[in-house]
Amino acid sequence: MNDNTLSSFLESYAGSGTARLHMPAHKGKPVIGCEEYDITEIKGADYLYEGKGLIGESEKRMASLYGTGRTVYSTEGSSICIKAMLGIIRTVSGRLRVLAGRNCHKAFIDGCALLDGEVTWVYPEKRARSVCSSFITPADIEIKLSEEDFDCVYITSPDYLGFMADIKGISAVCRRHGVPLLVDNAHGAYLRFTEPDRHPITLGADMCCDSAHKTLPCLTGTAMLHFSDSCPDTFQEDAKRIMSIFGSTSPSYLMLMSLDRCSLMLADGSLRKRIKETVRRVSLCRERINACGFSTVGDEPMKITVDASASGMTGDALADKLREHGIEPEYSDPLYTVLMPSAMTGEDDFSLIERAFSEIKADKGQVPELPSPKPCEKILSIREAMFAPCEEVPSDKASGRICARTITGCQPAVPIAVSGEMIDTDTIRLLKAYKIKSVFVTVKGENL
Numbered sequence: 001m002n003d004n005t006l007s008s009f010l011e012s013y014a015g016s017g018t019a020r021l022h023m024p025a026h027k028g029k030p031v032i033g034c035e036e037y038d039i040t041e042i043k044g045a046d047y048l049y050e051g052k053g054l055i056g057e058s059e060k061r062m063a064s065l066y067g068t069g070r071t072v073y074s075t076e077g078s079s080i081c082i083k084a085m086l087g088i089i090r091t092v093s094g095r096l097r098v099l100a101g102r103n104c105h106k107a108f109i110d111g112c113a114l115l116d117g118e119v120t121w122v123y124p125e126k127r128a129r130s131v132c133s134s135f136i137t138p139a140d141i142e143i144k145l146s147e148e149d150f151d152c153v154y155i156t157s158p159d160y161l162g163f164m165a166d167i168k169g170i171s172a173v174c175r176r177h178g179v180p181l182l183v184d185n186a187h188g189a190y191l192r193f194t195e196p197d198r199h200p201i202t203l204g205a206d207m208c209c210d211s212a213h214k215t216l217p218c219l220t221g222t223a224m225l226h227f228s229d230s231c232p233d234t235f236q237e238d239a240k241r242i243m244s245i246f247g248s249t250s251p252s253y254l255m256l257m258s259l260d261r262c263s264l265m266l267a268d269g270s271l272r273k274r275i276k277e278t279v280r281r282v283s284l285c286r287e288r289i290n291a292c293g294f295s296t297v298g299d300e301p302m303k304i305t306v307d308a309s310a311s312g313m314t315g316d317a318l319a320d321k322l323r324e325h326g327i328e329p330e331y332s333d334p335l336y337t338v339l340m341p342s343a344m345t346g347e348d349d350f351s352l353i354e355r356a357f358s359e360i361k362a363d364k365g366q367v368p369e370l371p372s373p374k375p376c377e378k379i380l381s382i383r384e385a386m387f388a389p390c391e392e393v394p395s396d397k398a399s400g401r402i403c404a405r406t407i408t409g410c411q412p413a414v415p416i417a418v419s420g421e422m423i424d425t426d427t428i429r430l431l432k433a434y435k436i437k438s439v440f441v442t443v444k445g446e447n448l
């Protein structure tokens with residue numbers, strides 16, 4: 001193993017017996033057991049938002065593995081990378097007018113509020129059954145870019161349910177119009193290592209974020225922000241500065257070590273091999289689940305999403321049945337149940353999943369059809385509404401009021417109503433379907 005890595009620095013420091021007269025206060029003594037590698041930015045350990053030493057070297061290794069122009073690490077998830085991507089566009093363009101898919105994560109809305117972004121939502125003709133998905137096509141983007149000027153296009157792919165957008169087609173449209181393409185690839189860090197390579201940067205995106213912890217063997221909160229080789233130099237040059245605006249000045253070295261280790265496992269080929277094997281095993285698992293009479297959906301190669309409603313049960317009921325078999329799913333809602341295996345999932349777990357599906361009998365209960373997300377009337381900007389005085393009202397009393405705090409289910413944090421939008425009867429039907437009992441609306445008569 002390469003001795004000049006962040007991981008080897010941390011191992012050697014942990015074994016050195018040095019008196020730790022620096023933060024953090026646990027001094028490397030085991031409280032939960034991982035403290036010896038949990039240091040702060042001491043001499044030799046580099047600074048995350050400079051990245052000129054060991055962190056920078058690790059980031060460069062990762063960039064070469066991903067074939068990017070630049071890759072920077074995040075110890076605060078994709079959430080901070082999303083805000084940074086928007087901040088970079090805001091800096092370069094002097095404003096932030098975004099064309100976006102509605103199935104975005106809450107971090108995108110928060111970023112727009114902080115940066116005073118203006119969003120035009122794309123509602124494709126083919127309506128998704130869930131707020132988590134949006135079947136945006138290159139043609140949808142072409143129409144909007146021909147009608148109006150935007151500073152960037154923002155797409156979430158893969159989405160929480162494992163549906164993937166045509167990033168190659170969308171990036172070609174964006175390039176023709178000279179508009180940068182930003183992709184929330186939080187669920188697709190591993191896509192660079194599948195066959196074929198389906199990573200957004202390979203497919204033509206200018207910037208994308210990957211949550212390492214979602215699909216690679218990394219600690220929760222680890223993520224990467226990637227820049228394509230061909231994106232403007234100013235995007236890459238401003239990366240660390242903009243990340244630092246949103247981030248803590250105390251990055252976690254446990255997370256950085258985790259990213260560094262992951263880069264070494266990718267570099268020596270061991271993890272790439274396991275990813276390819278896992279993708280094949282997931283495909284077989286899906287076939288076996290379908291052979292039991294269930295219906296899997298989505299095209300993301302490492303996710304298993306079951307459309308429980310097609311078997312006459314709710315996704316939540318199916319998730320409960322899986323729990324009875326010792327399986328904890330990633331997510332469920334009235335329609336779907338999502339399982340997220342990874343390169344660390346063993347054969348025992350795949351067999352357990354297949355046995356469970358062979359034993360579970362669909363209840364044939366009532367499955368509610370979720371109302372499709374529809375365009376809402378925009379009354380205030382996201383920023384104006386998010387920071388406005390607000391009050392909590394029961395969801396069924398919210399019609400005609402302006403949404404103050406963007407409403408998302410706790411998972412998957414995809415908006416049902418966005419700050420500044422008028423809540424109407426369609427929104428209320430959606431709120432009911434997602435069991436959201438109360439919402440925050442702006443206070444009537446406030447002078448905004």
Ligand SMILES: Cc1ncc(COP(=O)(O)O)c(C=O)c1O
Pocket residue numbers: 076077078079080104105107156158159160184186187211221222223412413
């Ligand atoms: C689609 C999507 N984007 C972004 C995020 C935020 O990622 P992180 O938790 O790494 O900050 C999530 C989190 O679940 C997500 O599902």
